[in-house]
Amino acid sequence: MIPSDHFVRFYNEVFKSLDRKGRVHLVDYWHELGRLQVTELGDRFKTGGLEAAYEYWQRIFLEENCEGEIKLNGDVLELRMHKCPSLSKAMDNDSGAHGLYCDHCMAWVEPVMAHAGLHAVFDMESRTEPHCVMRVTRDKKKAEEFAKHAKLPSTPYIPASLPPR
């Protein structure tokens, strides 16, 4: 059994193996992650809106031992991760982290938000440091404004935005 604590390191090997086979296979897998997460969260977020997303990430912050802040201010849900446990584990790993590790996050968040009628902007800030900011809003224009100010916006389904393997 791969311990649930170590899923992230297994996941990281999956990303590497798929990317070695071809970038298209990695992106296809991200689509699958999105599909699975839409099944799990899509209707919950669609019905419950930002409040449901806030509750979900509050629980995740606790269960996954995240270090950061999560705030719901009016029409904006902001997750500020000071130490992402996921990338931290992928990096604290004798096998090393996959170069696009962070991108898988937006790869599942984007389809969930699209299903729920919400807009997420994920600023990775860096692909090699475990901190980031994600903002979710109902207002598309507000999201576009957030994206303009992002240091390293995550757009996993735009191939040109991804560094080569």
Added chain:
Amino acid sequence: MSTPLRYQDTGEVHLDFHRTTNGTIAYLRQKHGAEFLDDVFRHTAQDVYRSIWDDLKQGDPEQLVTHWTYFTEREKGVYKIEREGNEICFIVLQCPATTYLRNRGIVVDPEFRRQTITMNQAWSEGTPFEISTKITGEDAYVQTIRRVKL
């Protein structure tokens, strides 16, 4: 715990990662085949858990036994260890992963246990040990480390 572990997580346990592992195994098996899936498990065993594999190559199985023990206890699984002669049997009576999936009504992928079987095979490569996995029930299996070379 006498043998130090390379990875020794503490804090909350997010058991839902077993759902994601199950989904990932199903996807890779269907889309890329069993050989590809095994290759990922082999990399996980030998690269991620390099420290365990290095110890095994040196003839020391204790980090692997401690790893199984620590994480099975952490996830509240039920197990016992039997040592006799050149064999160590880690007997899982209640696997936390399959139990979690079934309790949530999630269909366990037919190749879900391949993670355990293939990783044990990969850990034994180039070592004086044979590490086998025998599925003994819906949530039960036995992992046996047998020294086959001095």
